[in-house]
Amino acid sequence: MTLLAAQNLSVRLGGTDILSGITLALEPGEIVTIVGPNGSGKSTLLRALLGLISPAKGTVTRAKSLSIGYVPQRLHIDRPMPMTARRFLSLPKRCTDAQAMDALTRCGVADAGPRQLADLSGGQLQRVLLARALLNQPDLLILDEPTQGLDQPGEAAFYTLIAEVRRDTGAAVLLVSHDLHVVMAASDRVICLNGHICCEGAPDVVREAPEYRALFGAGTQGALALYRHDHDHSHGPDTPHEHGPNCDHDHTPASAKKAAHV
Template sequence: MSEALVQLQRVTVQFDDRPVVDQVTLQASRGDIITIIGPNGAGKTTLIKTILGIQKASQGRVSLAPGLTIGYVPQHLTLEATLPLSVRRFMLLSGQSLTDCRAALKRTGVDHLLDASVHHLSGGEKQRLLLARALARKPDLLVLDEPAQGVDINGQAALYELIRELRDELHCAVIMISHDLHLVMAATDKVICLNQHVCCSGYPADISHDPAFIETFGHQVAESLAVYHHRHNHSHDLHGDVVDTKGTQGACNHEHH
């Protein structure tokens, strides 16, 4: 049985006596990729902050494995525009060694940007930088809030593929929030549909048939997910361009059914 790293038992978070997260129970074990989906205002980011210890639960219990190391990828990178900051400096602010920082940047495909200004990075480069910063900690648990924010569709597919690879390499657990439902269904092991409370949860292949999922996202979305299959005969590079198995660029050939 896989080691449980995080357990939430009937967790409620209230603001002004109004429950933003209501009686949520979940468990993440090593090897899991759990994706939290739901409409705007559903409490997804609040739930993540509660797991991270940034937000205190009003009720219930949050249990973390002893000595747990967490790597966190926030939704946005907010920096003072007039503050000069290189990728190297940004990474070293994490408290990790330059060797570990370089290795993490290389693994996420942005080591060539070591001396670049963080302000001049593209959306995809920023997300990979944030992922590298979390990766440098060698986390047991990787927590990602909308990791593909600001990344184009092909770059999103490559990013989710990288997250799965990192899960395998680190044998960590992954909890992430996402709105990219089609891509998430191919990239996750379990889906939790949140709308303050847990509406439904389960395997991606099953969740689209759940009445609570259909009520939350509508029949059209549910039907499109039910018949969606995504197969690759290639890979994408950092910029979303197609690279075939021989390493040459070409046209994208996705098959959706």
């Protein structure tokens, strides 16, 4: 049973085409990571899938009674307004102390309940946001660049936590990454987006790549992977190459191409 699907989805904002021809489907229990440069439409795609904006073309379908947990890209906190993590978990739907403690403990911030949100570190706040998203026992967890602003060890720890949540709850995960070259090793699929789906494939865990070892140490296993993709088409003369200096494209014929990981 497909949880969520988009068919030939296009989105226009302010008279500008942001997304075009997006077709994808999310299946129970899988982790799908979306990568792309700034301005590629990643957050817009999430909003369209969540039903927060209407597509110009195409359709979005959701499984009946689908429960979605959402972790936003960032939470703006008004420091003068007191708000503990425990109180935040009960907004907008009240939860019991036991439920709150279970969610915070699962996310590795068991002691965060009485603390002010404004006093939490970036990593702690993201874990509290994840705990809140898990309270409704979602079938699908959607995360919009959840590690933005975290250092590399913080990213690794958060990605590992997401993989553990999928393992323990069975929830599917749709994750947007702000870094084109770093994706979850636990991903079942990686989708490269730049206004349209450029390529899609299953990532391999990087165990020997020098870049991987340089970033996370030779002993790091499975938290992150460096992802190199090969496009099956050109972006065209009017579309600049925005995928960064380490995105190693191979423009050999399509029949010889495949998604690759270094």
